[in-house]
Amino acid sequence: MISVSNISYFIGGRALYENASAFIRPNDKIGLIGLNGRGKSTLLKILSGELSINEGSISKAKDCTIGFLNQDLLSYQTDDAILTVAMEAFKEAVETQRQIEKILHKLETDYSDDLVDKLTHLQEKFEQLDGYTMQSKAEEILEGIGFSTQDLHRPLKEFSGGWRMRVMLAKLLLEKPSCLMLDEPTNHLDLPSIEWVENYLRNYAGAVIIVSHDRTFLDNVINKTIEVTNSQLITYEGNYSFYLEEKELREEIQQGAYENQQAKIRQTERFIERFRSKATKARQVQSRVKALDRMDKIEEVVSDVAEVNFKFTFKQPSGRHVITLKDVSKAYGALDILKNTNATIERGDKIALIGANGKGKSTLLRILANTEPVTGERTIGYNVIYGFYAQHQLESLHVENEILDELKQAGSGKTEQELRNVLGCFLFQDEDVFKKIKVLSGGEKSRVALAKTLIDEANFLLLDEPTNHLDFISENILIQALQQYQGTFITVSHNRHFVSGVANKIWYIENHQIKEYPGTYEEYEYWHKQNEANKIHTAPVAKKETPKKEPKPAAAPSNQNKLNALHKELKQVEEHVQKLVSEKEVIENKMAKPEVYSDINKLNEQQQKFEKADAQLEEENKKWESIALEIEELEGK
Numbered sequence: 001m002i003s004v005s006n007i008s009y010f011i012g013g014r015a016l017y018e019n020a021s022a023f024i025r026p027n028d029k030i031g032l033i034g035l036n037g038r039g040k041s042t043l044l045k046i047l048s049g050e051l052s053i054n055e056g057s058i059s060k061a062k063d064c065t066i067g068f069l070n071q072d073l074l075s076y077q078t079d080d081a082i083l084t085v086a087m088e089a090f091k092e093a094v095e096t097q098r099q100i101e102k103i104l105h106k107l108e109t110d111y112s113d114d115l116v117d118k119l120t121h122l123q124e125k126f127e128q129l130d131g132y133t134m135q136s137k138a139e140e141i142l143e144g145i146g147f148s149t150q151d152l153h154r155p156l157k158e159f160s161g162g163w164r165m166r167v168m169l170a171k172l173l174l175e176k177p178s179c180l181m182l183d184e185p186t187n188h189l190d191l192p193s194i195e196w197v198e199n200y201l202r203n204y205a206g207a208v209i210i211v212s213h214d215r216t217f218l219d220n221v222i223n224k225t226i227e228v229t230n231s232q233l234i235t236y237e238g239n240y241s242f243y244l245e246e247k248e249l250r251e252e253i254q255q256g257a258y259e260n261q262q263a264k265i266r267q268t269e270r271f272i273e274r275f276r277s278k279a280t281k282a283r284q285v286q287s288r289v290k291a292l293d294r295m296d297k298i299e300e301v302v303s304d305v306a307e308v309n310f311k312f313t314f315k316q317p318s319g320r321h322v323i324t325l326k327d328v329s330k331a332y333g334a335l336d337i338l339k340n341t342n343a344t345i346e347r348g349d350k351i352a353l354i355g356a357n358g359k360g361k362s363t364l365l366r367i368l369a370n371t372e373p374v375t376g377e378r379t380i381g382y383n384v385i386y387g388f389y390a391q392h393q394l395e396s397l398h399v400e401n402e403i404l405d406e407l408k409q410a411g412s413g414k415t416e417q418e419l420r421n422v423l424g425c426f427l428f429q430d431e432d433v434f435k436k437i438k439v440l441s442g443g444e445k446s447r448v449a450l451a452k453t454l455i456d457e458a459n460f461l462l463l464d465e466p467t468n469h470l471d472f473i474s475e476n477i478l479i480q481a482l483q484q485y486q487g488t489f490i491t492v493s494h495n496r497h498f499v500s501g502v503a504n505k506i507w508y509i510e511n512h513q514i515k516e517y518p519g520t521y522e523e524y525e526y527w528h529k530q531n532e533a534n535k536i537h538t539a540p541v542a543k544k545e546t547p548k549k550e551p552k553p554a555a556a557p558s559n560q561n562k563l564n565a566l567h568k569e570l571k572q573v574e575e576h577v578q579k580l581v582s583e584k585e586v587i588e589n590k591m592a593k594p595e596v597y598s599d600i601n602k603l604n605e606q607q608q609k610f611e612k613a614d615a616q617l618e619e620e621n622k623k624w625e626s627i628a629l630e631i632e633e634l635e636g637k
Contacts, residue, residue: 001026001064001207002047002179004233007056009039009046016042018231019056024179029201030209031218031240034228036443036471040211043228044068044181047209067177069185073168075161082159082167083152086138089174093129096122134174141170144200146193146357162188173200179207186214187468190357191494213471215240216496230299255301268292314457314487319382320347322460322488323368325514328376330363337363339512340376345460347381348589350482351490352503352521359509361492362464368490369462387458389466394445399438403428403448406437412455419455425477426451442469447477454481461489467498496521504585519581527577530624534570570627573620580617587613 002024009017016039024030032040045051047058048068078085087094103119126132142152145166156164165188172180180201186194198220201208212218218225218240225236225243236243268288275281322345330337337360345351345368353361366372369388370380398406407419414422423433426447437445446469453461467475479501482489490507493499499506499521506517506524517524587610591603 001061003059005057007053009053015231020233022226022233022235024207026207028207028224029222030224030226031222032209032211032226036441038228040228041183044183065177066179067172067175068181069169069172070183073165077157079155081153082156083138085156085167086142086170086174087134089171090134093131093134096126097131138174141173144196145170181209183211186212186217191354192356194494214495251301258298258300261298314459316383318347318384318459321381322347322384324379326377328374330374336512341513343514347488349488349505350503351505351507352499353490353492353507355508365462365464365492384460385458387453387456387461389453390464394449397437397445401437402434404433410452410456422451422455443471446470447474459487463491465493467495523581566627566631573624577620580613584613
């Protein structure tokens with residue numbers, strides 16, 4: 001469908017692409033990946049026609065149409081309602097509808113045959129364009145990506161940039177181009193909306209090219225990965241996880257070939273050096289010199305996996321209870337956010353606050369930061385030192401400062417070498433530390449702001465969407481830093497890979513209450529899906545009126561009694577599962593303590609306890625499935 005052949009694109013004297021090639025088939029779902037600054041967004045602009053290449057060619061099928069969602073659309077504003085903006089995707093149908101309305105207005109005073117014929121023709125055309133369903137399609141997509149029914153008739157200009165981007169995404173999905181290009185589409189979506197978009201794109205009847213730093217999103221959508229590296233486009237026929245495995249294998253082969261070639265070069269150079277001065281060997285020496293000149297050099301593999309080797313510490317640990325909320329309520333006018341809710345954060349908690357936008361996550365973060373007034377009791381524990389990271393903190397960076405000076409002025413008291421070590425962890429090496437803030441990309445500024453947050457020796461961190469604008473390497477650095485971090489933190493994030501890597505508890509807001517799941521995100525997700533499935537199985541079904549049929553008899557008393565007993569047993573099993581999950585976590589924490597892992601007897605004792613709890617958990621999960629199936633069978637009778 002689209003062929004990219006030997007293209008070159010230069011910025012100044014630097015080659016962003018040089019003799020790069022790729023091919024996009026009609027139903028490819030492609031993840032375009034690579035480090036920040038390598039040219040991913042530039043390639044999308046080249047494909048859309050916004051930028052012209054210096055060399056090479058790009059050929060497209062005659063019927064190929066391209067739709068491009070980019071970050072520039074954040075600034076778009078209009079007085080039109082968001083439903084109207086989304087329906088601009090149906091340009092021809094909307095124009096036909098306007099013509100029909102004009103003719104209907106004329107027919108109030110003019111009943112000529114010409115007008116009636118024209119109306120009939122336009123109505124047929126409108127039907128062929130699916131005009132009668134365009135509004136319902138627009139409403140379905142807008143609501144799928146997080147808008148309420150009431151929002152649909154509000155003007156676009158009333159919404160923030162992130163929500164305006166959602167409207168542009170909805171419009172693009174409704175246009176259904178043969179090639180859909182999305183630049184960081186999940187940056188402004190909450191988790192339910194991300195899952196909805198994943199499902200939509202998987203089934204999209206066309207090609208999709210996605211630039212994203214959300215690994216889980218890529219894994220769930222794409223079937224091909226194209227990496228932008230060394231001015232080339234390298235294709236891998238699989239999703240992001242496949243790419244990681246395949247790249248490791250390719251690099252292992254390349255490194256082996258590189259080492260073999262280097263050994264051959266050394267051997268040849270030794271021969272040349274040894275026999276250079278001997279006339280009898282001059283011919284052989286000259287032959288080897290020419291062979292070295294003609295040799296295609298194999299590049300050494302340079303790992304782009306960065307590891308954090310700096311320990312983020314703080315001078316004073318907090319007390320056991322970091323913050324306690326008791327009967328806390330928060331409302332904005334008639335809109336309740338929290339209502340008589342309770343929660344406690346204890347030292348060592350690593351909490352991910354997840355859920356749909358509009359539920360009050362950011363409000364709760366401000367409440368915990370003690371910057372939002374509430375009713376009820378908010379008790380901050382002994383010796384709690386706050387550190388807060390949010391996207392707006394990028395604006396508080398001093399643009400004329402060099403990176404190193406920005407960290408020096410943070411007041412952490414660390415030496416210059418210590419600060420350089422920290423910056424090295426965040427990929428600012430050598431002379432990079434002298435770059436001015438104003439020349440940095442959004443991702444680089446995020447890394448500087450994160451480094452500042454982590455060096456101020458706070459023992460309680462509040463992190464609001466910390467992975468936005470971070471590339472895979474930077475995200476991995478942050479995960480490692482937080483895994484090492486000995487304090488307490490709570491993070492709002494829709495990035496499932498990040499949450500899976502750092503959280504030991506999950507918080508979410510439901511019915512104006514703070515709810516807690518005492519386990520990892522994978523365990524929460526499994527529990528949540530089982531819980532939702534159970535609700536579906538046990539939810540009362542509204543009776544349909546069937547006047548011609550006799551109503552279905554109620555379940556026999558014996559069956560009903562059995563159902564009641566099974567529901568009770570199911571609830572007990574669920575409680576036991578949660579208890580075992582918590583027990584495993586406690587054991588894991590003990591095993592991580594130096595006094596345990598350094599003592600083989602204590603470690604073996606904890607390992608046996610862990611294996612016992614794990615086996616019990618597996619049995620309880622099987623039991624839950626068995627009971628749930630039995631309930632479903634009985635309720636279907």
